[in-house]
Amino acid sequence: MASTRRVGLLTGGGDCPGLNAVIRAVTKSLVLQHGAQIIGFENGFEGLVKQRIRKLEYSDVSGILSRGGTILGSSNKCNPFRYHERGGADVSSGVLQYYHELGLDAVVGIGGDGTMSILHRFQELGMNTVGVPKTIDNDLVGTDRTFGFDTAVAIAVDAIDRLHTTAQSHSRVMIIETMGRYAGWIALYAGVAGGADIILLPEIEYDLEEIARVCRNREIGGQHFTIIAIAEGARPRGGEMVVGEVVTDSPDPVRLGGIGHFLKQQLETVIKSEIRTSVLGHIQRGGTPTAYDRNLATLYGSYAAAMVAERQYGRMVALQNNRVTSVALSEVANRTRTVPQDSPMIASAIAVGTSLGISNFDLRLNGSQITHAIS
């Protein structure tokens, strides 16, 4: 990378464990392998709009591998193509001008679908971009994994384990609401790992009667408690998602939350057991990343640095079939990777007797492959 001298770096969207590990990997790789200078933008694209930058030296990123959050700050409100602080005006030309003034060879953006969509638009306008897939939701198209997901699942599993003991003591139905707006990966993986009795996903509208039937059957069978893992984006058959807030002009305008309490109210009308709801919320995004996420973040960050060195722009780092590779940002932008109904994890959940909130007959009608395809 003889002529690559300056590389911009930002973290966009909601934070998640492993962001600092990627910042460290991108910076150390580019400095050590290519002698590049790294310019960090503060608070995601806000730093490009407001010209708030920080030089990142090798020593600045030492000791941050295991730290949650992001040393650069982040924002899930700032979209330079519809800037919230100027009534939704397009300020992208100012951003592009600043990029050229700084003499940057490329910008590495670490973020979710909103960030990848914005990077894609800037790439089309002449900015050299590389994306790194982040989000606890694991819902980015083109990659089998986003970093942060494993940590969020581990936190949710720990919570389910704790709810098990108190549910058992009081013979209660415990509802745990996880994040996951349009994709139920966290609820599914945490629900299976935590042994939840019922798992409710945005991808499968639940049937209240079926949930009540499972709770009653457990009672009859001598198990006087039930654990229900529900994604925040889940909804009853024919019903709506429970929207907490809509943040206009944000690249991710819809903020969810509350379906766990709604389900409690619904369920109280059809079963006799005491019911409690716990909402995990942002706890899933905080704290130290798991070893898996630190490794994935380091793989992604060093690969992103190599992509910059080789001028592979307009692409996002990805994990496919256990190999790190990259995909075009055009394939990722404005799309969501939801849980397919023929997911092996859904088949496994059903195989061990977990309910997905609708009868297996209905699930089959929905197109789910409820047994494993053995080849």
Ligand code: F6P
């Ligand atoms: O996209 C990540 C995520 O944590 C979602 O799971 C959740 O719905 C959303 O961000 C919450 O956003 P905020 O941090 O604005 O509350």
